[in-house]
Amino acid sequence: MEHFAKENGRRRNLLFCTLWLSMALLSTNFSKNCFKILEDAFLKLSATYTSPQIRDRHVLNPKPRLRNPTWFIRKQRAETDEKLTPENEGFIKEVVQDKYNQTQPVEAISNVEWTPNLQRTGLIARKIGIYPLWKKDGKKIQTTLLQVLDNHVIRYYPPEEYNPPRKRPGRIYNKKACLLMGAEAADPSTFTKEYCGIFKQSGVIPKKTLGRFFVSPNAALPLGTLVNAMHFQVGNAVDVRGKTTDRGFQGVMKRHGFKGMPASHGVTKTHRRGGNIGGGGEKGRVWPGTKMPGHMGNRYRVAKGLKILRINTSHNVLYVSGQAIPGETNSIVYIYDTKLPLRKPVNPLPLPTYLGDVDENVPENIYDESIHSFSDPTVVYDESK
Amino acid sequence: MFQSSLKMCVRLSSTSREGLRRISSSIKPVGAHSVRSKPDSLKQEILEYRHVYPEFLPDPKFEFRNSVREKLERNDMIARRQNIDIPEFYVGSIMAVESSDPHTPGKTHRFVGICIQRGGCGLRAHFTLRNVIDHQGVEVQYEMYDPTIHKVDVLKLEKRLDDELLYLRDALPEYSTFDPNMEPEILSEGTSVPVNTIKVKLKPKPWLERWERKNLQGVQDLELDEKFYKKAEEVATPWEKYDLMKEYMRTIPVEEQTEIYGELQTKLQKLNAQGKKMKRKRVFVKPTKLA
Numbered sequence: 001m002e003h004f005a006k007e008n009g010r011r012r013n014l015l016f017c018t019l020w021l022s023m024a025l026l027s028t029n030f031s032k033n034c035f036k037i038l039e040d041a042f043l044k045l046s047a048t049y050t051s052p053q054i055r056d057r058h059v060l061n062p063k064p065r066l067r068n069p070t071w072f073i074r075k076q077r078a079e080t081d082e083k084l085t086p087e088n089e090g091f092i093k094e095v096v097q098d099k100y101n102q103t104q105p106v107e108a109i110s111n112v113e114w115t116p117n118l119q120r121t122g123l124i125a126r127k128i129g130i131y132p133l134w135k136k137d138g139k140k141i142q143t144t145l146l147q148v149l150d151n152h153v154i155r156y157y158p159p160e161e162y163n164p165p166r167k168r169p170g171r172i173y174n175k176k177a178c179l180l181m182g183a184e185a186a187d188p189s190t191f192t193k194e195y196c197g198i199f200k201q202s203g204v205i206p207k208k209t210l211g212r213f214f215v216s217p218n219a220a221l222p223l224g225t226l227v228n229a230m231h232f233q234v235g236n237a238v239d240v241r242g243k244t245t246d247r248g249f250q251g252v253m254k255r256h257g258f259k260g261m262p263a264s265h266g267v268t269k270t271h272r273r274g275g276n277i278g279g280g281g282e283k284g285r286v287w288p289g290t291k292m293p294g295h296m297g298n299r300y301r302v303a304k305g306l307k308i309l310r311i312n313t314s315h316n317v318l319y320v321s322g323q324a325i326p327g328e329t330n331s332i333v334y335i336y337d338t339k340l341p342l343r344k345p346v347n348p349l350p351l352p353t354y355l356g357d358v359d360e361n362v363p364e365n366i367y368d369e370s371i372h373s374f375s376d377p378t379v380v381y382d383e384s385k
Numbered sequence: 386m387f388q389s390s391l392k393m394c395v396r397l398s399s400t401s402r403e404g405l406r407r408i409s410s411s412i413k414p415v416g417a418h419s420v421r422s423k424p425d426s427l428k429q430e431i432l433e434y435r436h437v438y439p440e441f442l443p444d445p446k447f448e449f450r451n452s453v454r455e456k457l458e459r460n461d462m463i464a465r466r467q468n469i470d471i472p473e474f475y476v477g478s479i480m481a482v483e484s485s486d487p488h489t490p491g492k493t494h495r496f497v498g499i500c501i502q503r504g505g506c507g508l509r510a511h512f513t514l515r516n517v518i519d520h521q522g523v524e525v526q527y528e529m530y531d532p533t534i535h536k537v538d539v540l541k542l543e544k545r546l547d548d549e550l551l552y553l554r555d556a557l558p559e560y561s562t563f564d565p566n567m568e569p570e571i572l573s574e575g576t577s578v579p580v581n582t583i584k585v586k587l588k589p590k591p592w593l594e595r596w597e598r599k600n601l602q603g604v605q606d607l608e609l610d611e612k613f614y615k616k617a618e619e620v621a622t623p624w625e626k627y628d629l630m631k632e633y634m635r636t637i638p639v640e641e642q643t644e645i646y647g648e649l650q651t652k653l654q655k656l657n658a659q660g661k662k663m664k665r666k667r668v669f670v671k672p673t674k675l676a
Contacts, residue, residue: 128451128453129454131458132508140528145454312457317453329448374461374465374532375465375467378533378535379533381485381490381491
């Protein structure tokens, strides 16, 4: 009896539904099932129907899309006269030393084998100058010296946790993790409390410079690991990112290498000017992207595919080919394994980083095979070659 | 001796604009208390190095300076000097350089000439030799730390009245003609470097530069119209030598020089001793006569 009643009810429901569909628009009582059907119907409709352009729809001041990373915190503390006695100053120094010397050096472990697809961390370095090296064939080559600073791992964001300030359109396949590195230890009392908080997790003394590096999760480093110049190998290529020299507002000749105009032959008041900036007729306007005077420099640029020719292990200095690396002498640069497909390393790299000690067994200077060491005897050209 | 070198220094600073950029002239005259204590004389000895090894001083442009780079550079220079003896020389010295040449494999190429210019600092240090060969003026610029250079010999150690002898290009060819098979002249130890006060005769105009504006000491009368000298006087900047700020910006302070050469002293002395040993050895070897 009961069974029959249920069956009956179902049938009645179905009947209801069909009935209801026919007068769906009139009905105010929606059920879940019908919602879906309606949605599908609308979707089909919308696929064929294009709405007319609606003007004045934009918001005048849209919310900024750029959101700063979490570690962009006010760094420098306002200077206040603390009226400390020399003894107290000494005591504060002691406290700082005690606090940060307790942390044990972290040992990274490597159980992952290197493959060309794995992305390792980069390093923070300082450009310290340019000087020539000579190749074994007697040719001179200009090199830039990059001193790798005291790079410590400050924070690690796994791929699912890292929330980038700028979202990239489309789906991202094998998302990278993010490693926050710090360089140049400094007196923590000069920094704000919030800035020092960044370093709490790793137990590292607060650093002046921070750098964000994307890594494969397999190539991640434990917090507090110290990374040195041996992270890179001689003969491999690196990309170096730096902030170019700020040249201020510059004319078109300096900024874009225009030719300028003649100095004489009746030319007046237009010697360093750009000349025409657009045509007439249909293209009667200044086209976007026209090269004009403006601010030059002080922006990040990447010099790609620079070969490491020599490494000084005692001073942590990389000698990198080329003399046009962005940034002034003594400015901070960021070094990465190269992204250029033809210059990617073939031999395995130390993963996640060089884990051995830098002691007597490691030579002070490691040269690329093409480079002549200054302590080598004079170059002699072989007759047989 | 120091007095004379001081005079030299003053004279150089008054004549030079570009030439001796790295040499500080802000040394106080020591006079009476120069022989008073030993550390002072040692300091003076160290400071003498700036004339012999000027390339060890870094570029004074402050935007290019970095202490670590400078140290590494000096270490490399010393490492190279252990393989090759680069003797003391000045602009005006007659030198011979042997270098390997990719076009003549297995052999070395020897060039003899007068040093007309010396410049650069650190591993970029260079000098230019000039000679007239088969009535054709030839100049070769050598880099001091280039590993293709086998030997640098000073055939005649002397100075001239000017920091740069680029005017030899416009001088009569006999002033820059030197015998390629010249025998080296050996000065007895302890003598100061002689100054050759020869006055060079320039060819008539056209010249490569306006030599009348360069305040040259080592040239004869230029035989120009009065208007050239008048213009030269107008363009001259005689007050620049009193500009202390400019002086400071284009030189390395004495304190820093003593620090740099003090660090280098033991290494340089060792190198010198090595060089002398090699020289003595060479004296005993009987020279082979050329055909």
